Every structure is written in structure tokens, then in C-alpha cells.
């Protein structure tokens with residue numbers, strides 16, 4: 001790898017990191033109708049200048065430095081792109097890989113922080129997934145994968161609702177949060193397009209194994225620290241995305 005290429009990859013990673021940081025901070029607030037174009041401080045939610053955002057300076061209102069997430073995303077993308085360059089994926093090419101990583105990261109960050117997958121994000125994902133899947137597996141397998149992913153998550157979503165109703169009845173007390181949101185169903189469809197048929201079956205299985213292991217770890221940790229509560233909600237989208245990433249980017 002030449003020095004020029006190394007610098008170019010690092011700069012591209014930083015630009016994508018900034019884009020993901022900005023969009024994931026701003027998009028959840030666009031729903032209220034007030035269009036926020038300026039970046040916002042994740043501590044006090046006031047708008048900050050582009051200069052403050054780009055140079056990771058202190059917020060002029062609350063005088064705090066950017067949150068950990070901003071740093072992780074900003075530094076994480078150059079690392080991810082370096083890994084992709086050094087260990088190229090066998091199926092997905094470089095630019096398709098870069099776009100996919102940018103989109104997956106955006107969805108994962110927003111789901112972690114807000115537990116939502118906005119409809120415009122799902123629609124964008126459907127377009128990206130259709131294009132990528134078509135390129136990788138051809139149209140029929142891509143569409144079949146999309147339908148399978150959506151249908152599976154749709155069934156799990158309604159099973160989740162039925163389960164929470166049952167628990168509510170038994171405990172006479174409603175659950176605070178449902179396990180799956182409808183955004184997860186849409187994401188199932190999007191990842192189905194990306195992975196195609198039968199790839200999506202492996203993707204969902206991997207997500208269940210990853211999410212299940214993580215849940216078990218959290219439960220054990222809480223049992224040890226005596227903070228255990230039944231039916232804790234765990235975000236599932238990051239595990240769906242991680243499973244799909246491992247499959248799409250395998251060397």
C-alpha cells in the first residue's frame with residue numbers, strides 16, 4: 001500500500017465517520033418537523049457550529065467535549081476501511097463495501113442510542129440492499145432473501161407482542177418495552193436483500209447466536225452485580241447488522 005493510498009483511506013474513513021456522527025445525531029430530531037441543519041451537541045442537544053463539530057471542540061453551551069460515541073465512530077471508520085483494504089472481502093468489492101459499512105454503522109448507532117430505525121433509513125436501506133444484492137446474487141435470489149428476512153422478523157415481532165401480552169396478564173403489570181420494534185422487521189427485509197436467499201437464513205441465525213450470547217453475558221453480569229431484572233430490552237438491530245457484516249465481508 002502506498003503512502004498516498006494510506007492517507008486517502010484514512011481521510012475517507014474520517015469523512016464517513018463524520019457523516020455517520022452527524023446524521024445519527026440529527027436525524028432523530030427531524031421527525032418533529034423542525035429541520036436542524038447544524039450539528040448538535042450530544043450532551044445538551046443544542047446546536048453547535050460546524051467548526052466545533054469538525055475540530056471536536058468544546059460545546060459553547062455546556063463546555064463539554066464530544067461524547068465517547070463521536071470519538072469511537074470517527075476513529076472506528078478509518079480502522080474498518082484499513083481492515084477492508086488489508087483483508088479484502090471475497091465477494092463484495094471495495095466501494096460497495098465502503099457504502100455498506102457507512103449505512104450499517106448509521107443504523108447501528110441510531111438503534112443503540114434511540115432504539116429506532118426511521119422509515120426513510122429503511123427505505124434507503126431497501127434501495128441499497130436491492131442494488132447490492134442484485135449485483136451479488138442476481139435479482140430473484142435477492143428478492144426472495146428480502147421476503148424471507150422480512151417475513152421471519154414479522155413473525156418474531158408478533159410472537160414478541162403475544163409474549164408481552166401474556167406476561168402482562170400473568171403479572172398484571174405491562175412490560176416497559178417490547179422486544180422487537182417494527183424497524184427491526186424492516187431491517188430484516190433490508191438485510192434479506194443484501195444477503196439474498198439462502199444467505200439470509202445464515203444471517204438471521206448468526207444474529208440470534210450473537211444476540212443470545214450477548215444477552216446471556218448481560219444477564220450473568222447483572223446477576224453477579226445484583227442488578228438483575230426480568231425481560232430487559234436489548235437492541236437487536238446491531239446483532240442483525242453484525243451477522244450480515246460477517247457474512248458479506250468474509251475474506
Ligand SMILES: [Zn+2]
Pocket residue numbers: 041042043044045046059060061062063064
Ligand atoms: Zn453541549
